[in-house]
Amino acid sequence: MEQNYFDKKHFVNGPRPLVIKRILAYSKYYNQNKKEFKDLEKSD
């Protein structure tokens, strides 16, 4: 019963908030990181 409750809980709640925060942070700094990566490639 505990096990079923555990699985059900994950079905309802979705991912942990930290996962969403990571995605949003990735999005926020995407352009900046892309630019820095390109600059690094140029300097190589």
Add this chain to the structure above:
Amino acid sequence: MQISQLHQQTDAHLVNEYILGDEKSLEKLIYKHKSKIYNFIFSKVLDRDIAEDIFQETFIKVIKTLKNGVYNEEGKFLSWVMRISHNLVIDYFRKSNRMPKFEASDDYDVFQFITDNTPNAENNLIKDQVVNDLQNLITELPEDQKEVLNMRLYRDMSFKEIAEITGVSINTALGRMRYAIINLRKMVEDHQIVLTQ
């Protein structure tokens, strides 16, 4: 974030806003669809951490596509994201099948063949205890046997050298050593001492 607020804005509108630079629109899209997408992934992989990894990877692909301006499925955002997550789930199972897996059974465990011979604190303690017990037992031996045993074990002398120093024949020295070992074994049994690690 209120669910009613989320439903007021269409996916296509939120996607466009996000492409134009509104980071909040992505957050709205995620909150709007997170349960459907996550539950779909979780229903396949049945592991919370893996499901979260795939969920994250899905949105990383979404972000890359939208930010690079190559998204062209207006109005079908959710089905597009679900397709990405579905492909990632397939990739996950392909990778996990390719990787050699080994599961230990009751009869066979690979870790029984992988041993670490470095003495740990517990082994050192046991070793010290064994040495102490043995030294105590040796003190109980008759003097002539104790003498031969000490010379042989702790001073690493040959039986020829022992015979010369103690003034007996080599055979007598060997005999005393033999009796010393027999007596030690007897004492170990009598006192029920464990001399192994």
